[in-house]
Amino acid sequence: MEMEITTTAYFVNLAIRSFFQDFVKGDDKIITCKMHDIVHDFAQLMSENECFTIKSDIGLGVDYKNARHLQLELLKNAKFPESIYSAKNLRTFIFVYQGDYNLSTLFQHFRCLRILTLNCEYRGTLRKVSIVVENFIHLRYLNLVDYCGDPLPETICNLCNLQILNIKIHHKEIQKFPQGMSKLINLRLLNLDFHSSWLNVKFPRGFGRLTSLRKLKFFNINGKDDSERCKLGELRNLNHLQGTFQITGLGSEVDACEATNAQLKKKINLRTLSLWFDKWDGEEIIREKDALVLHALEPLPNLEDLSIGSYRGPTMFPNWMMSLTYLKILEIWELSLEHLPPLGKLRYVESLTIGDMNRLKNVGVEFMGIEEFEKENLEELEEWNGIGGEEEDCIRFTIMPRLQHLRIWN
Numbered sequence: 001m002e003m004e005i006t007t008t009a010y011f012v013n014l015a016i017r018s019f020f021q022d023f024v025k026g027d028d029k030i031i032t033c034k035m036h037d038i039v040h041d042f043a044q045l046m047s048e049n050e051c052f053t054i055k056s057d058i059g060l061g062v063d064y065k066n067a068r069h070l071q072l073e074l075l076k077n078a079k080f081p082e083s084i085y086s087a088k089n090l091r092t093f094i095f096v097y098q099g100d101y102n103l104s105t106l107f108q109h110f111r112c113l114r115i116l117t118l119n120c121e122y123r124g125t126l127r128k129v130s131i132v133v134e135n136f137i138h139l140r141y142l143n144l145v146d147y148c149g150d151p152l153p154e155t156i157c158n159l160c161n162l163q164i165l166n167i168k169i170h171h172k173e174i175q176k177f178p179q180g181m182s183k184l185i186n187l188r189l190l191n192l193d194f195h196s197s198w199l200n201v202k203f204p205r206g207f208g209r210l211t212s213l214r215k216l217k218f219f220n221i222n223g224k225d226d227s228e229r230c231k232l233g234e235l236r237n238l239n240h241l242q243g244t245f246q247i248t249g250l251g252s253e254v255d256a257c258e259a260t261n262a263q264l265k266k267k268i269n270l271r272t273l274s275l276w277f278d279k280w281d282g283e284e285i286i287r288e289k290d291a292l293v294l295h296a297l298e299p300l301p302n303l304e305d306l307s308i309g310s311y312r313g314p315t316m317f318p319n320w321m322m323s324l325t326y327l328k329i330l331e332i333w334e335l336s337l338e339h340l341p342p343l344g345k346l347r348y349v350e351s352l353t354i355g356d357m358n359r360l361k362n363v364g365v366e367f368m369g370i371e372e373f374e375k376e377n378l379e380e381l382e383e384w385n386g387i388g389g390e391e392e393d394c395i396r397f398t399i400m401p402r403l404q405h406l407r408i409w410n
């Protein structure tokens with residue numbers, strides 16, 4: 001059975017037994033929860049010799065040789081409690097700190113770590129991560145919070161047992177992933193949490209060897225040099241991908257053959273798909289190739305949420321769209337079309353958002369059956385046909401019988 005399915009079953013079982021409470025949800029998933037106070041106190045009692053939280057720079061005379069899980073929080077200029085060096089068998093270490101500490105000296109004592117979180121507040125100093133991780137061959141989970149945006153070190157690729165790599169970027173973008181990423185064959189989740197909606201990170205060649213990946217929120221096709229560029233076709237064997245997936249950089253460097261090789265139709269667990277073509281600078285050009293690429297990027301019919309952006313093809317309504325019988329949300333951004341495709345044929349769509357279509361002048365009755373319709377930055381829009389008119393026209397059909405929400409900007 002899948003590891004993720006097993007752990008979810010454990011969590012649900014504990015939740016049913018009131019082990020957890022105060023659930024906070026996002027995107028229909030539980031993001032955070034708490035233990036009941038009594039349960040928390042009991043858990044602390046049972047693990048008092050293995051689990052520790054230190055919120056000062058004082059060692060407190062505690063012997064940490066039996067410690068397995070440790071959270072250390074240090075204010076700026078606080079003295080480091082060297083007494084924790086005795087925790088030779090530490091499995092989990094969460095380090096929240098302000099300022100610059102000698103991570104090399106610290107982590108030479110912790111060779112058995114499975115879980116490591118580094119959180120340097122105040123735009124911290126995670127620039128020496130290579131020194132930190134190079135010896136953690138047992139590490140399964142690496143969480144870098146407030147990462148400064150420098151290139152990730154190649155030494156991360158030596159963590160052959162790593163299953164989860166989570167990086168929260170503070171104010172800059174990571175320009176590229178290490179060339180040796182393909183060695184992380186046990187990686188199941190790769191997550192970049194960033195502020196920008198458009199991440200231009202370069203994926204290295206060989207990335208498609210990470211066939212254990214379950215969660216990969218985005219994939220970027222970047223660069224014209226085929227010797228360095230990770231092609232779209234490397235997605236071919238990543239068939240365990242789940243949930244939300246975004247592909248950016250589609251366009252001039254991608255052809256229909258490469259798009260077909262991506263085999264999106266085999267990603268049976270994807271529910272949300274976002275396809276972004278090359279951003280354009282306002283020049284009114286038509287890329288015939290975009291239509292072929294979009295047609296080749298056929299997903300499975302169980303898709304629930306689809307976004308298409310910066311598409312420059314002459315028309316937009318690939319045959320596979322009609323097969324998306326579970327599709328509820330559709331978003332279209334930055335298209336150069338003068339006329340919208342027959343989106344009203346997507347009878348199960350409940351929410352439709354259209355934005356930044358500067359050439360769109362006329363809207364017809366394509367939207368019948370949509371529950372929610374948002375329009376933004378449609379600067380040239382002049383006419384919406386089919387809303388009123390002769391009485392006999394209104395008798396033939398009802399405009400948007402399921403419409404619940406309408407927003408119009410600019």
